[in-house]
Amino acid sequence: MEVSVSGFHGYLKRQERPDPDAAIRLEIRAIHRASRGTYGRPRMVQALHNRSYTIGHKRVARLMREEMLRGKIKARFKHSTDNRYIQPISDNVLKRRFSVTSPVAAWVGDITYISTRQGWLYLAVVLSVQTRQVLGYSLSDRMPEGLVQQAFMNAWTKTPVDHGVIFHSDRGRQYTGSGFRSMIAERGFVQSMSRKGNCWDNAVAESFFASLKKEEATGVYPSKAQAHASIASYIHGFYNATRLHSALGYRSPNDYAKHLKHSA
Structure with a gap:
């Protein structure tokens, strides 16, 4: 297949063009290491925002995918406590009021x-x-x-x-x-x-x-x-x-x- 001289030079220029995401890729890799490989897209986005980067979820998802980085998936709950012994049982006073803004300490x-x-x-x-x-x-x-x-x-x-x-x-x-x-x-x-x-x-x-x-x-x-x-x-x-x-x-x-x- 023949390629024109101008087309070939255009290809070389594109190859020499710096990666616009190079700095952010370095930050993403650094954050991933600091998080012990645990951060997925949502936490990665927030961590970048904390470092004064303005970046959206889609772009972070793409860059993490290209860098072959992913967060760890949380395992399902496993109940571990032995409750076979008969003892006084308290009522469920908390009633799943888990919000950090709940007035109930x-x-x-x-x-x-x-x-x-x-x-x-x-x-x-x-x-x-x-x-x-x-x-x-x-x-x-x-x-x-x-x-x-x-x-x-x-x-x-x-x-x-x-x-x-x-x-x-x-x-x-x-x-x-x-x-x-x-x-x-x-x-x-x-x-x-x-x-x-x-x-x-x-x-x-x-x-x-x-x-x-x-x-x-x-x-x-x-x-x-x-x-x-x-x-x-x-x-x-x-x-x-x-x-x-x-x-x-x-x-x-x-x-x-x-x-x-x-x-x-």
Whole structure:
């Protein structure tokens, strides 16, 4: 096939033309690395806006596709707490009032399993519904009532709150036990529990665990020590500090907590 001289020179000029998206591609790759490969299009768009880039969802989707980048898909909820023991059950006082703008102040707690080659670990967390921060956690190779008590006290000592705050959990025996019930009652909390077999009543905690399993604890850790280090890094160094949360208007939990404090 014959090509004209002018056509050939035009082709060369097009090949030499700089990529207008080169700078933004670098930013997208940097954000993807900083997010531990977790951000999909919505968070990527917001992260770019936070860096003063004016860019739309379609363009970001195209560039991520061309760079072969994609966010991780959240796993479905897996209920993990043993509720076979007969204990007093509190009403569902929270009633899925999970909005960060809800006037009802609430903490939520839950337990999940972490797999290592040295055996299971059990992670108990306490989160704020209003800020989505992990306020406290406890990681142990056993799952006694003391596991959730330690997570609660880790949260309480750092973030004391007024009386009347709801503490919501499932019906696991760690939360229905007299020790935990007394601990939160003495500090003015109103206990709330999910309805039987309904994990969506504790969706804030379940959603955190789904993110953790998708973004950090994705497989079997070589050792318990590595699991401890990984979970601490994820909670303190990423999830609370920098991870953009859709429920918070794509702010990090720590940033949103500061915003609420300054707005009060």
